[in-house]
Amino acid sequence: MTSLPIDPPARLLMGPGPINADPRVLRAMSAQLVGQYDPAMTGYMNETMALYREVWSTRNEATLLVDGTSRAGIEAAIVSLVKPEERVLVPRFGRFGHLLAEIAERAGAEVHAIDAEWGQVVTPSAVEEAVARVRPALVAIVQGDTSTTMNQPLDELGAICAKHGALLYVDATASLGGNDFEADAWGIDAATAGLQKCLSGPSGSAPITLSDRAVAVIRSRSRIEAGIRDAGDESSADFVRSNYFDLGMILDYWGPRRLNHHTEATSMLYAARECARIILEEGRQAVIDRHRLAGGAMLAGVQALGLEVFGDVGHKMHNVVAVEIPAGLDGEAVRGQLLRDFGIEIGTSFGPLAGRVWRIGTMGYNARKDAVLTTLAALEQVLRRAGVAVPTGGGVDAALDAYGA
Amino acid sequence: MTSLPIDPPARLLMGPGPINADPRVLRAMSAQLVGQYDPAMTGYMNETMALYREVWSTRNEATLLVDGTSRAGIEAAIVSLVKPEERVLVPRFGRFGHLLAEIAERAGAEVHAIDAEWGQVVTPSAVEEAVARVRPALVAIVQGDTSTTMNQPLDELGAICAKHGALLYVDATASLGGNDFEADAWGIDAATAGLQKCLSGPSGSAPITLSDRAVAVIRSRSRIEAGIRDAGDESSADFVRSNYFDLGMILDYWGPRRLNHHTEATSMLYAARECARIILEEGRQAVIDRHRLAGGAMLAGVQALGLEVFGDVGHKMHNVVAVEIPAGLDGEAVRGQLLRDFGIEIGTSFGPLAGRVWRIGTMGYNARKDAVLTTLAALEQVLRRAGVAVPTGGGVDAALDAYGA
Numbered sequence: 001m002t003s004l005p006i007d008p009p010a011r012l013l014m015g016p017g018p019i020n021a022d023p024r025v026l027r028a029m030s031a032q033l034v035g036q037y038d039p040a041m042t043g044y045m046n047e048t049m050a051l052y053r054e055v056w057s058t059r060n061e062a063t064l065l066v067d068g069t070s071r072a073g074i075e076a077a078i079v080s081l082v083k084p085e086e087r088v089l090v091p092r093f094g095r096f097g098h099l100l101a102e103i104a105e106r107a108g109a110e111v112h113a114i115d116a117e118w119g120q121v122v123t124p125s126a127v128e129e130a131v132a133r134v135r136p137a138l139v140a141i142v143q144g145d146t147s148t149t150m151n152q153p154l155d156e157l158g159a160i161c162a163k164h165g166a167l168l169y170v171d172a173t174a175s176l177g178g179n180d181f182e183a184d185a186w187g188i189d190a191a192t193a194g195l196q197k198c199l200s201g202p203s204g205s206a207p208i209t210l211s212d213r214a215v216a217v218i219r220s221r222s223r224i225e226a227g228i229r230d231a232g233d234e235s236s237a238d239f240v241r242s243n244y245f246d247l248g249m250i251l252d253y254w255g256p257r258r259l260n261h262h263t264e265a266t267s268m269l270y271a272a273r274e275c276a277r278i279i280l281e282e283g284r285q286a287v288i289d290r291h292r293l294a295g296g297a298m299l300a301g302v303q304a305l306g307l308e309v310f311g312d313v314g315h316k317m318h319n320v321v322a323v324e325i326p327a328g329l330d331g332e333a334v335r336g337q338l339l340r341d342f343g344i345e346i347g348t349s350f351g352p353l354a355g356r357v358w359r360i361g362t363m364g365y366n367a368r369k370d371a372v373l374t375t376l377a378a379l380e381q382v383l384r385r386a387g388v389a390v391p392t393g394g395g396v397d398a399a400l401d402a403y404g405a
Numbered sequence: 406m407t408s409l410p411i412d413p414p415a416r417l418l419m420g421p422g423p424i425n426a427d428p429r430v431l432r433a434m435s436a437q438l439v440g441q442y443d444p445a446m447t448g449y450m451n452e453t454m455a456l457y458r459e460v461w462s463t464r465n466e467a468t469l470l471v472d473g474t475s476r477a478g479i480e481a482a483i484v485s486l487v488k489p490e491e492r493v494l495v496p497r498f499g500r501f502g503h504l505l506a507e508i509a510e511r512a513g514a515e516v517h518a519i520d521a522e523w524g525q526v527v528t529p530s531a532v533e534e535a536v537a538r539v540r541p542a543l544v545a546i547v548q549g550d551t552s553t554t555m556n557q558p559l560d561e562l563g564a565i566c567a568k569h570g571a572l573l574y575v576d577a578t579a580s581l582g583g584n585d586f587e588a589d590a591w592g593i594d595a596a597t598a599g600l601q602k603c604l605s606g607p608s609g610s611a612p613i614t615l616s617d618r619a620v621a622v623i624r625s626r627s628r629i630e631a632g633i634r635d636a637g638d639e640s641s642a643d644f645v646r647s648n649y650f651d652l653g654m655i656l657d658y659w660g661p662r663r664l665n666h667h668t669e670a671t672s673m674l675y676a677a678r679e680c681a682r683i684i685l686e687e688g689r690q691a692v693i694d695r696h697r698l699a700g701g702a703m704l705a706g707v708q709a710l711g712l713e714v715f716g717d718v719g720h721k722m723h724n725v726v727a728v729e730i731p732a733g734l735d736g737e738a739v740r741g742q743l744l745r746d747f748g749i750e751i752g753t754s755f756g757p758l759a760g761r762v763w764r765i766g767t768m769g770y771n772a773r774k775d776a777v778l779t780t781l782a783a784l785e786q787v788l789r790r791a792g793v794a795v796p797t798g799g800g801v802d803a804a805l806d807a808y809g810a
Binding site: 018 | 408410411412413414415416418420422423424425426428431432433434435436437438439440441443445446449452455456472473474475476477480484500503504506507508511512513599601607608609630631633644645646647648649650651665666667668669670671672673675676678679682744750755756
């Protein structure tokens, strides 16, 4: 088989993620490797922990990376925190709530779900009612569900869980970096993310942070693997049903014991570290504000093009908007022309929204004025050619107004 | 927290892996991202499958990547192939055999092990005796165990397993690319690897290949996750106890259905693809021969320095040698000086060999004459300064002789 050197076409990725990586992240990944216990490497690991404490807004010592995509981080958190037969409550408001329930079911948990209508978020009172009724060991919830674009308010949930003795896990894959997130102030016990959304990196590394309460649960299930176990290392009968995702062993690898587990994915660690450096250099709040501005401009732009927006806009994530496909229009044909002729990718949809909405992202490196304006300009042209009556320049004007320009 | 741009020190990584990435792989990873269903991306995925069929020497359609380190590939294979309570036989001859047993235990399997002494391999007759006695659903075995440097002969094991109705899984993490491997000719049902050894890439992507027989077992356990499930999709009661590692769903993502699972780790896919291209351009057999030559030269060199080699040298992997630390010498001090003063990393050891041997690798991009000679020259100097009587130039001369120079 012959194949050519990697040479991807130029794309402006304005879907729900992955989006374009910040070129700084790509350059960081091109750095040469060092050994896994080289002082340089363990130094980079420690720096990465410290950087992500700021990104998550936490003092959690246990702030590290899981080597895999964002879904690997979710599974690591759930299988390490929940024993088989334990109850897990999943408040759902989109596809990724179903994923949390699915992962918990596969881990042998007794899963209870409450559902908000797609396009809405879950109320704290509904969560509290369900927590009091189900008495779960863990409440698992998505912050930003790209399937509906909703951003679930979390600020009251930590206190509710703590009051009822449940741990609170949050999947912040799509939201972290582009929306408010306060791990400590909100009382979150575990949270995971990915790099490929608002963090401006490639998929393949999952930042995670764990409260002391979460670490205590994980430590109570400790089992060090045969082959590197010392005589004094006791094994719990409740050991985690995964080796790769056993956060106790991953913590021992990232912590002072430096017990060998996996071989850290060095290039992805370089990427994750650079993603955090970029955010903290600009300023954590400034990055969130940039997402708010870009998302607001995109929202104003599509509305000014005469398009309807799906869901409760007051609870929309800053970084993605779901746009109703006008009746009679072939949504996939529009997406196809945008990609083929303009090199711009916007997203399709899942489940109940399949064929009903496009999802347009403004996230990470692409939460930029030029990316917003270019996308709106191209969308106007494609809609016009597809026979949709669009006000000439309306989208760009509204977005420029939102930018105050 | 302030931190500096990534800027790792120059290292020549001559341990048991990770080793230096081929600069071509690092350049491939610096390519910009495309969307996960972009025709360019699905094209790269298909090319990667085809390239790895050649690397594995197989016609298996199911040849793809698991997104995680080599250990992620191992766990995906075992949890997808083995149901809880099923029997797994693990012939062990080093630390990574213990890892296979550990992963199978965590997956709920009934694990039976047979052990060869460290420094030896397992005989086919011992495997056959155990297979006939245990009647396992799966035999799981390491090909090259870096903990002892042994390279397990596999050519008779496929027929033994097939005769007794067992599947054969091989962990080729440390061996693939540098040693003979014939997935089809040897009757191997599943095999996994990592990039960070003989494939010259970074850790973080796990190539995997699955025979039709293995795929049939995986398909019999099919469960498509809620949220993307169609009305016609049935779910097996024997579903895999992991979502992330459910190879059935991963196959549906890589296959023509392109069902969303994880978001492929694009940069790591670029890396894995380039690793395979590099090997196939040089020629699969030529790369194995280069490893044989470099490993032989390193072996001759350390022996000519008066050092003893651990284990059955006739069954050593080409890409790593275990060198006995001379009595009375502080092995860690020697390793430390090599790293600090010469920028050369060699490996320490685990378990029964901890403190007894150094492990010196000649793998992937570093299976090169200059890397072998530089390492031997530096080792001679460090040993001399530590008070070991070493024949001046002996190591380099012997290695040059092995190279026929």
